Amino acid sequence: MDVDTRLVRYFVAVADEGSLTRAAQRLFVSQPALTKQIRHLETLLGVRLFTRSRLGMTLTEAGRALADRAPALLADCDRVLRETKSAASRAARVLRVGFLASAANEATQDIIAMFGRLRPGWRVDMRQAAWSNPTAGLADGEVDAALLRLPFPGQDAFRVEVLLTEPRWVALPSAHPLATRDVIPFRDLWDEPFVAAPDETGWWRDYWLATDDRDGRPPRIGATTDHPDDWLQAIANGYGIALAPQSSARFYARPGVTYRPVTGVSPSQVGIAWPPEAGANPVVQDFVRCCLEIRAEPLPPADPDRADGETLDE
Amino acid sequence: MDVDTRLVRYFVAVADEGSLTRAAQRLFVSQPALTKQIRHLETLLGVRLFTRSRLGMTLTEAGRALADRAPALLADCDRVLRETKSAASRAARVLRVGFLASAANEATQDIIAMFGRLRPGWRVDMRQAAWSNPTAGLADGEVDAALLRLPFPGQDAFRVEVLLTEPRWVALPSAHPLATRDVIPFRDLWDEPFVAAPDETGWWRDYWLATDDRDGRPPRIGATTDHPDDWLQAIANGYGIALAPQSSARFYARPGVTYRPVTGVSPSQVGIAWPPEAGANPVVQDFVRCCLEIRAEPLPPADPDRADGETLDE
DNA sequence: TGCGTCTATAACCTGTTGGAATGGATGTCG
DNA sequence: CGACATCCATTCCAACAGGTTATAGACGCA
Numbered sequence: 001m002d003v004d005t006r007l008v009r010y011f012v013a014v015a016d017e018g019s020l021t022r023a024a025q026r027l028f029v030s031q032p033a034l035t036k037q038i039r040h041l042e043t044l045l046g047v048r049l050f051t052r053s054r055l056g057m058t059l060t061e062a063g064r065a066l067a068d069r070a071p072a073l074l075a076d077c078d079r080v081l082r083e084t085k086s087a088a089s090r091a092a093r094v095l096r097v098g099f100l101a102s103a104a105n106e107a108t109q110d111i112i113a114m115f116g117r118l119r120p121g122w123r124v125d126m127r128q129a130a131w132s133n134p135t136a137g138l139a140d141g142e143v144d145a146a147l148l149r150l151p152f153p154g155q156d157a158f159r160v161e162v163l164l165t166e167p168r169w170v171a172l173p174s175a176h177p178l179a180t181r182d183v184i185p186f187r188d189l190w191d192e193p194f195v196a197a198p199d200e201t202g203w204w205r206d207y208w209l210a211t212d213d214r215d216g217r218p219p220r221i222g223a224t225t226d227h228p229d230d231w232l233q234a235i236a237n238g239y240g241i242a243l244a245p246q247s248s249a250r251f252y253a254r255p256g257v258t259y260r261p262v263t264g265v266s267p268s269q270v271g272i273a274w275p276p277e278a279g280a281n282p283v284v285q286d287f288v289r290c291c292l293e294i295r296a297e298p299l300p301p302a303d304p305d306r307a308d309g310e311t312l313d314e
Numbered sequence: 315m316d317v318d319t320r321l322v323r324y325f326v327a328v329a330d331e332g333s334l335t336r337a338a339q340r341l342f343v344s345q346p347a348l349t350k351q352i353r354h355l356e357t358l359l360g361v362r363l364f365t366r367s368r369l370g371m372t373l374t375e376a377g378r379a380l381a382d383r384a385p386a387l388l389a390d391c392d393r394v395l396r397e398t399k400s401a402a403s404r405a406a407r408v409l410r411v412g413f414l415a416s417a418a419n420e421a422t423q424d425i426i427a428m429f430g431r432l433r434p435g436w437r438v439d440m441r442q443a444a445w446s447n448p449t450a451g452l453a454d455g456e457v458d459a460a461l462l463r464l465p466f467p468g469q470d471a472f473r474v475e476v477l478l479t480e481p482r483w484v485a486l487p488s489a490h491p492l493a494t495r496d497v498i499p500f501r502d503l504w505d506e507p508f509v510a511a512p513d514e515t516g517w518w519r520d521y522w523l524a525t526d527d528r529d530g531r532p533p534r535i536g537a538t539t540d541h542p543d544d545w546l547q548a549i550a551n552g553y554g555i556a557l558a559p560q561s562s563a564r565f566y567a568r569p570g571v572t573y574r575p576v577t578g579v580s581p582s583q584v585g586i587a588w589p590p591e592a593g594a595n596p597v598v599q600d601f602v603r604c605c606l607e608i609r610a611e612p613l614p615p616a617d618p619d620r621a622d623g624e625t626l627d628e
Numbered sequence: 629t630g631c632g633t634c635t636a637t638a639a640c641c642t643g644t645t646g647g648a649a650t651g652g653a654t655g656t657c658g
Numbered sequence: 659c660g661a662c663a664t665c666c667a668t669t670c671c672a673a674c675a676g677g678t679t680a681t682a683g684a685c686g687c688a
Contacts, residue, residue: 065401
């Protein structure tokens with residue numbers, strides 16, 4: 001009795017949504033494909049999992065039994081695969097650290113340097129992730145730890161420590177009328193077109209559109225990008241504006257793009273996250289400890305440009 | 315990151331056997347197919363799981379990590395699917411009981427009758443299994459409990475109670491020279507061709523060939539069958555002889571087939587088995603209780619033919 | 629009556645799986 | 659030393675499974 005975990009994930013999506021159509025778009029497959037797969041799962045088990053109606057798909061008792069147990073099963077599955085990949089990198093003495101562009105900053109090199117002293121012989125492999133991968137590879141075991149903007153989707157399944165908190169600013173085309181203002185209230189930006197992250201990032205996309213701070217009215221989308229370079233390009237080209245952490249003003253400075261402080265949006269946080277099972281991995285623990293130490297007492301700046309910007313968290 | 319459980323099972327087999335070739339025949343696939351699948355799993359994970367050599371396949375550290383965790387994962391998977399199927403039959407008020415032909419006997423009807431009084435409204439669905447399915451569907455959740463000959467492959471994963479112990483006899487073509495003897499020492503049968511269960515039953519096949527009682531010399535196979543009817547037919551046709559529980563002499567009497575007691579082979583046991591998770595299912599518990607009650611005090615025989623044969627266990 | 633919202637079905641394309649045959653490297657035994 | 663056994667890898671081919679688009683059918687609602 002072999003069941004592809006994909007089938008189970010499909011099942012969970014349909015059970016969650018109560019509808020093939022909606023589940024299909026959440027999974028980025030066509031509705032007929034989902035129909036077939038769910039039927040396939042049912043014949044595989046010899047059990048009817050849903051009762052169909054015009055209103056959608058309702059779980060049968062058997063379906064309910066599976067829906068109750070499947071998420072834990074899938075999580076176990078993911079954990080085992082993560083542990084396997086982690087064992088491989090451990091054997092090679094490589095610590096894989098994922099990061100979203102906006103989550104790395106000046107402190108990162110200090111962290112790596114400190115880790116290097118703590119664990120000579122180990123190599124840190126920093127992997128930048130696209131925004132469509134909001135856990136930077138943590139979820140599928142591609143990395144042992146990740147520097148992320150908080151919150152991130154699925155955060156509850158991981159261990160997280162906050163490293164810093166900083167205000168969100170806005171990035172505008174330099175020619176934009178508001179670019180001359182010193183500080184911009186967010187509500188003045190409600191009707192501006194935004195450069196957004198791809199749909200499939202869900203939560204992440206909404207966070208950077210600040211949908212919570214718009215008083216319910218929907219954002220206008222001027223462009224969608226998946227990478228910092230495209231993002232800057234889109235803003236410079238005037239396709240739209242975007243919120244960004246304050247530190248982007250230094251890291252992603254570019255002619256044609258101007259950054260300005262914004263009032264009326266909550267600040268953003270950077271955190272270090274690692275999978276729960278890495279609690280048993282002393283190397284990951286050491287890396288996390290480096291992050292926390294650097295947070296507590298940043299190394300003395302080698303360069304005066306270094307010390308501006310972040311507000312330490314605590 | 316979706317991995318078919320089939321891939322994991324393949325991996326476990328190769329890890330166990332330390333060889334693609336041997337694992338392939340255990341899995342009843344060709345060796346090239348296995349080669350491809352293992353490579354596929356490796357590229358899927360982005361991790362080398364084995365180091366290849368002329369001596370076979372050796373686990374890498376990552377492979378060891380996976381091999382340590384995979385069996386539990388697969389067991390969880392099977393359990394969840396079993397529970398799903400079980401929920402379905404429970405909702406329909408059906409108790410599914412599997413049995414191997416030779417494990418059902420006169421007591422079975424008494425058990426069902428007793429269960430019927432204990433659980434009115436419930437239906438017992440008795441499902442005879444082929445010998446190629448030595449757990450009678452217990453392993454893949456097709457049944458809630460099973461009447462089996464002991465021991466059976468994978469027995470440790472289930473709860474088992476012994477119901478009766480009876481000697482093994484031999485079934486011969488009536489025209490066979492030995493058919494005139496009252497009792498036959500097993501060693502007189504060592505060189506006879508046997509009608510055996512299919513290869514893939516492994517343990518089960520060996521048990522009924524009594525390979526343990528042959529002093530190391532290999533059995534001769536005259537024919538292979540997967541079902542009682544074929545089995546009787548093969549014996550009647552003279553393709554070979556076979557060991558069988560004493561009670562077969564009554565249940566599988568047929569012109570052209572003669573049963574005789576045999577000395578020098580261990581007796582056979584019948585047991586009731588159920589999955590550990592069914593401990594939470596009172597209906598399964600009731601059925602097991604019926605089995606044990608009938609074992610302890612068989613109902614008074616309605617027919618004089620009924621009481622011969624079995625030796626009660628304890 | 630026409631529209632929107634569901635699921636089911638049909639026709640089609642492609643990638644993957646599995647089988648048989650074969651190759652190549654390496655030991656082993658007479 | 660040569661024949662043979664034992665591994666894994668490769669190639670070629672047939673079958674199938676999974677995906678897509680387009681469309682049908684059922685139903686409630688304005």
